[in-house]
Amino acid sequence: MDKERIDQIIDKHNCEPSYLIQVLLDIQAENSWLPGEVLERVAERLQVPMTRIQHIATFYKAFSLVPKGRHQIHVCMGTACHVRGASRVLDTVQGLTGIEPGETDLDLKFSLETVNCLGCCALGPVVEIDGKTHGKMAPALAADVLINYD
Amino acid sequence: MSEILLKIDGQEVTAKQGMTLLDAARSAGISIPTLCHHEKLEPYGACRLCIVEIETRGGTRIVVSCVYPAEKNLIVRTRSEKIDRIRKMILELQMAHAPDSFILQDLAKEYGADRNRFEKEASFCIHCGLCVRYCAEVKKKNAVGFIDRGIRKEISFIPEIASKECWKCKECFPLCPTEALQAAYVLVEALAFPQAST
Numbered sequence: 001m002d003k004e005r006i007d008q009i010i011d012k013h014n015c016e017p018s019y020l021i022q023v024l025l026d027i028q029a030e031n032s033w034l035p036g037e038v039l040e041r042v043a044e045r046l047q048v049p050m051t052r053i054q055h056i057a058t059f060y061k062a063f064s065l066v067p068k069g070r071h072q073i074h075v076c077m078g079t080a081c082h083v084r085g086a087s088r089v090l091d092t093v094q095g096l097t098g099i100e101p102g103e104t105d106l107d108l109k110f111s112l113e114t115v116n117c118l119g120c121c122a123l124g125p126v127v128e129i130d131g132k133t134h135g136k137m138a139p140a141l142a143a144d145v146l147i148n149y150d
Numbered sequence: 151m152s153e154i155l156l157k158i159d160g161q162e163v164t165a166k167q168g169m170t171l172l173d174a175a176r177s178a179g180i181s182i183p184t185l186c187h188h189e190k191l192e193p194y195g196a197c198r199l200c201i202v203e204i205e206t207r208g209g210t211r212i213v214v215s216c217v218y219p220a221e222k223n224l225i226v227r228t229r230s231e232k233i234d235r236i237r238k239m240i241l242e243l244q245m246a247h248a249p250d251s252f253i254l255q256d257l258a259k260e261y262g263a264d265r266n267r268f269e270k271e272a273s274f275c276i277h278c279g280l281c282v283r284y285c286a287e288v289k290k291k292n293a294v295g296f297i298d299r300g301i302r303k304e305i306s307f308i309p310e311i312a313s314k315e316c317w318k319c320k321e322c323f324p325l326c327p328t329e330a331l332q333a334a335y336v337l338v339e340a341l342a343f344p345q346a347s348t
Contacts, residue, residue, distance in 0.1 A: 049286065049292035049295070050292065050295075050308050050310075050311070051282070051285075051286070051292045051293075051294065051295025051296075051306075051308060052292070052295065054295055054297050054306065054308070055295050055296050055297060058297040058298045058299070059298070059299045
């Protein structure tokens with residue numbers, strides 16, 4: 001991510017230190033992660049100590065300090081999904097992508113996370129990929145869904 | 151400045167506007183144990199050891215004296231069976247993290263806390279925030295801060311700042327009640343700027 005774009009985002013928020021989280025969220029949305037140099041630039045422009053930025057960036061799950069894949073897979077592990085076999089779906093997804101929850105594969109294709117409820121328990125087990133919900137998942141269906149992403 | 155008259159442990163105490171209960175008690179020579187309090191720093195209310203009992207509308211209430219402002223005609227008790235029980239529990243929980251801290255051991259003796267009551271989870275840091283706040287508020291260097299949250303929360307030095315500022319300061323070292331800070335510093339020194347330490 002280039003310096004000009006970061007400065008643009010910071011200027012959009014009037015260089016206000018209180019907009020730190022908004023600035024980080026915008027960068028996160030565009031870049032999908034927060035590299036160290038970017039955080040240093042934000043600290044310099046907003047005049048916010050690096051310790052504060054680190055605290056915030058590690059506190060909220062929305063921020064990532066490591067590169068994320070192009071597609072975010074969220075496997076629901078909530079009670080309803082769990083009862084309907086979410087752990088087997090997760091196993092299959094892990095096998096297909098070759099990564100554990102919280103990890104990203106080497107060619108930055110997928111990032112895998114487990115979540116605790118997506119709020120559509122009637123569709124369980126649910127897998128959400130890039131914000132699109134795939135309901136009534138089964139281990140056998142996972143491959144057909146994942147093949148559509150590259 | 152208007153004066154506030156209140157009663158702490160049966161003793162009449164005069165406090166100034168804006169003083170906390172802890173300030174008022176200490177000015178009258180009444181001691182309240184604290185871990186996260188430091189006179190140069192803003193009140194933080196992290197360790198909860200300074201809890202006191204106040205009387206309100208017939209009942210009593212437990213408040214944190216380092217952040218509770220002194221009020222007129224307030225009746226405060228700094229020791230009671232209930233307070234001692236809570237302080238003992240707080241100490242026991244903190245000793246699961248830092249069992250060999252001298253400050254904690256002394257307090258544990260006073261309150262009869264058992265250092266082995268809870269399973270040890272030696273992270274050594276009890277999150278009093280003294281180092282983090284001292285670096286930010288007094289020294290204005292922000293070399294050390296908190297990262298992560300909940301059970302994974304820990305202190306972390308910024309190597310770039312620490313390598314430049316810390317070797318000549320180290321004023322936070324004696325503040326740490328558990329010496330977790332010194333360990334964190336030695337670790338970052340060894341990892342990030344080993345040539346500077348020799």
